[in-house]
Amino acid sequence: xxxxxxxIASLVWNFGLGMTWLVVPLYAASQGLxxxxxxxxxxxxxxxxxxxxxxxxxxxDRIGGRRIMLASCWAIVLSALWxxxxxxxxxxxxxxxGLILSRAAFWxxxxxxxxxxxxxxxxxxxxxxxxxxxxxxxxxxxxxFLLAGAGYDATFAALAAxxxxxxxxxxxxxxxxxxxxxxxxxxxxxYGPLLRQRLIHYSVLCAYxxxxxxxxxxxxxxxxxxxxxxxxxxxxxxxxxRAMGAIAAGLIAARFVRTxxxxxxxxxxxxxxxxxxxLIPTVNHVVPISFWMLVVGLGSGAMTLYFQxxxxxxxxxxERGAALxxxxxxxxxxxxxxxxxMGFLADRYGIVTGFYAVGALAAAIAVGIGFMRTWxxxxx
Numbered sequence: 001x002x003x004x005x006x007x008i009a010s011l012v013w014n015f016g017l018g019m020t021w022l023v024v025p026l027y028a029a030s031q032g033l034x035x036x037x038x039x040x041x042x043x044x045x046x047x048x049x050x051x052x053x054x055x056x057x058x059x060x061d062r063i064g065g066r067r068i069m070l071a072s073c074w075a076i077v078l079s080a081l082w083x084x085x086x087x088x089x090x091x092x093x094x095x096x097x098g099l100i101l102s103r104a105a106f107w108x109x110x111x112x113x114x115x116x117x118x119x120x121x122x123x124x125x126x127x128x129x130x131x132x133x134x135x136x137x138x139x140x141x142x143x144x145f146l147l148a149g150a151g152y153d154a155t156f157a158a159l160a161a162x163x164x165x166x167x168x169x170x171x172x173x174x175x176x177x178x179x180x181x182x183x184x185x186x187x188x189x190x191y192g193p194l195l196r197q198r199l200i201h202y203s204v205l206c207a208y209x210x211x212x213x214x215x216x217x218x219x220x221x222x223x224x225x226x227x228x229x230x231x232x233x234x235x236x237x238x239x240x241x242r243a244m245g246a247i248a249a250g251l252i253a254a255r256f257v258r259t260x261x262x263x264x265x266x267x268x269x270x271x272x273x274x275x276x277x278x279l280i281p282t283v284n285h286v287v288p289i290s291f292w293m294l295v296v297g298l299g300s301g302a303m304t305l306y307f308q309x310x311x312x313x314x315x316x317x318x319e320r321g322a323a324l325x326x327x328x329x330x331x332x333x334x335x336x337x338x339x340x341x342m343g344f345l346a347d348r349y350g351i352v353t354g355f356y357a358v359g360a361l362a363a364a365i366a367v368g369i370g371f372m373r374t375w376x377x378x379x380x
Contacts (some may be wrong), residue, residue, distance in 0.1 A: 002366070003117065005170065005171075005172030005173050006110075006113060006114075006117070006170075006173045007127065007131050007170050008129070008169040008172075009069065009073070009166045009167075009169035009170040009172075009173070010110055010128060010131050010132060010135070011131045011135045012135065012162050012165045012166040012168040012169060013072070013073060013076065013106060013135070013144075013163070013343060014131065014132045014133075014134075014135030014136050014139065014164055015135040015136070015138055015139040016076050016080075016124065016139060016159050016162035016163060016166070017091070017135070017139060017153070018135060018136035018138065018139020018140040018141075018143065018205075018252065019139040019142075019143040019158070019159050019162070020099055020139075020145060020159065021136075021139075022143045022147070023143055023147060023152065023155050023156065023159070024041075024083070024092075024095075024096065024142055025038055025041075026100075026147065027092075027152050028041055028059050028092055029090070030066060031087065031088065031150070031224065033089060033092070033172055035272050036290040037089050037124055041089070041092060041093060041096055044098050045093075045097055045099075045100040046100075046332055046335050046336045048097060048100055048104075048308075049100045049103060049104050049332055050329055050332040050333075050336075055377070063322065065109035065110065065112045065113040065116075066107070066109075066113065066170065066173055066174075066175045066197065068105050068106075069106060069109040069110055069113065069173075070167055070170045070171070072101075072102040072161045072169035073102075073107065073164070073166045073170060074103035074108040074163065074164030074167060075098055075099070075101050075102035075105065075163075076099070076102045076159065076162065076166070077160045077163035077164055077167070077339070079095050079098030079099045079100060079102065080156045080157070080159035080160035080163065080207070081156070081160055082094065082095045082098060082357075083095045083156045083159075084152075084153055084156045084157070088287050089152065099261075102163075104380065107324075107325075107328055108315055108321050108324050108325040108328065109321065110128060111125070111308060111312075111321075111324045111328075112129070112320050112321040112324055113173070113247070114127075114128040115308075115320060115324075116313040116317070116320075121309060121312055121313065122255070122257050122305060122309050123334035124306055125308045125309060125312070126250040126251060126255075126257075126305055127248070127250060127251070128250070129246065129249070129250035129301060129304060129305060129308075130246075130247045130249075130250030130251045131250075132250075133244075133246045133247045133250065133301075134242040134243075134247055136243065137240055137243050137244075139162075139295070140240075141236075146158060148332060156241065158327075159256050162253070164261055166197075167369055174336060179206065190235075191322055191326065194315075194322060194323055194326055195326070196374060197314075197374050198376045198377075199310065199311070199314050199367055199377065200311075200323065200326050200327065201357060201376070202310075202369070202372050202373075202375075202376035203307045203310055203326075203327040203330070203331040203376075204249070204327060204329055204333075205330065205365065205368065205372070206266055206270075206303060206306060206307040206310070206327075206329025206332045207226075207304070207307045207327050207328060207329070207331055207334075208326045208330035208331075208333050208365070209269075209300075209303060209334075209362060209365050209369070210269075210273075210301075210303035210304040210306075210307060210329040210330070210331075210332075211300070211304075211330060211334035211338075212228060212273060212277070212299045212300070212334050213242055213273060213277065213296040213297070213299075213300045213356070214300065214331075214334075214335075215334045215335050215338035215339060215343070216277065216338060216342070216358075217239055217242050217243075217274055218355070219340070220342045220343075220346065220355075221238075221239050221242075222235050222239060222361070223346075224280070224281060224351055224352070224355060225238060225239070225289075225350050226266065227352075228281075228284045229284075230308075230318065234286075235238065238286070238289055238290060238293055239293070241290055241294050241297065242293050242294075242296055242297040243294035243297060244294065244297060245293065245294040245295065245297020245298040245299075245301060246297040246298070246301035246304075247297075247299060247301070247302075248294075248297070248298060248301070248339075249297065249299075249301025249302045249304075249305065250301055250305070257305045257306050257309060259309050259310040259313060260377060261308060261373045261374045261376070261377035261378070265302065265306050266303060266306050266307075266366075266369050266370075266373065267366060267369060267370040267373075268299075268364025269299045269302045269303035269306060269366075270299075270303065270362070270363075270365060270367075270369050270370075271299075271363070271366050272295055272296070272299030273296055273299040273300050273303065274359050274360075274362035274363035274365075274366050275292075275295070275359070275363075276292040276293070276295040276296035276299065276359075277296060277358055277359040277362050278355065278356055278359020278360060278362070279292055279359065280293070280296075280355060280360070281351075281352040281355045282353050282358070283315070283359075307327050307330070308324065308327070311323045311326075311327045319372065332372075338358070341361075342354050342355075342358055343359065345357050345358070
């Protein structure tokens with residue numbers, strides 16, 4: 001596998017993903033959709049993504065991560081072209097499902113491909129995570145300028161172009177050897193034995209905690225900052241600090257993250273996430289808010305690396321895509337549940353109290369992870 005082409009394809013694909021976070025909701029609002037319809041446009045497909053993630057992981061093991069990655073690039077292209085003609089809720093929902101299909105295929109495939117690169121598995125996965133966050137930051141930032149200057153059609157055309165560029169970069173990667181199919185064996189058969197492994201359940205919990213700050217970044221972090229009187233420009237910079245912390249974790253912490261029952265990495269990362277989520281509303285000043293945003297990015301980025309390395313090192317190559325897809329279910333669960341929990345708490349008790357409560361929940365999960373470590377790694 002050619003390293004530069006793999007990371008270039010990942011960078012460009014994530015650039016396109018970052019664009020979708022801005023252009024799709026604004027496009028829906030421009031067509032007169034209600035807030036409830038826009039919410040459904042983003043929350044409902046998460047359920048489909050959880051199921052599609054499992055299929056993507058299974059087919060990664062069957063036909064190789066490279067083919068799945070290339071197919072996900074075409075899903076971006078076709079979805080972007082569809083949005084150019086989409087009118088109304090159901091056409092927009094169809095486009096969203098295409099984007100969800102692309103994401104569900106891309107993540108298990110690239111995680112599995114990165115775990116097979118020569119060199120330290122942690123460093124390669126860290127580089128992939130750093131490239132992921134960098135691409136998403138650039139995509140969100142530049143999409144705003146493109147929308148302001150050229151409009152929706154040109155922006156969706158640019159989104160389709162990112163899919164094509166990622167596809168051609170992906171062609172430069174070397175295909176992984178195909179895994180022979182067992183006659184009469186379902187492509188999803190690997191999930192049965194994997195679901196009986198303690199380490200998988202433990203990794204899902206770690207993944208949930210690692211995704212919690214990301215779920216807040218695309219939902220309630222901007223609302224908290226607006227509540228404290230920050231404008232759109234300041235809020236955008238402050239929220240982007242989470243991703244900057246995650247990039248630093250991918251490039252720096254990757255050299256130190258270790259797995260196994262003895263390491264305290266998941267506990268330290270979990271406590272950092274819980275503290276930064278719970279303490280960010282305590283002082284309304286740009287310095288402490290910036291500090292906690294960086295800390296939450298570092299903690300969640302290192303936790304992401306931890307669960308990826310844990311699964312990659314404990315799974316066989318022929319089932320690694322399926323195992324990583326199962327671990328990634330924690331991300332889907334967080335994206336679905338965290339906004340719902342925060343929304344209920346914010347409406348009932350206020351957004352500041354909501355952050356305190358979610359921080360306490362994250363702390364409880366971190367404590368649970370600490371107690372589960374020995375159990376998870378112990379052979380039954």
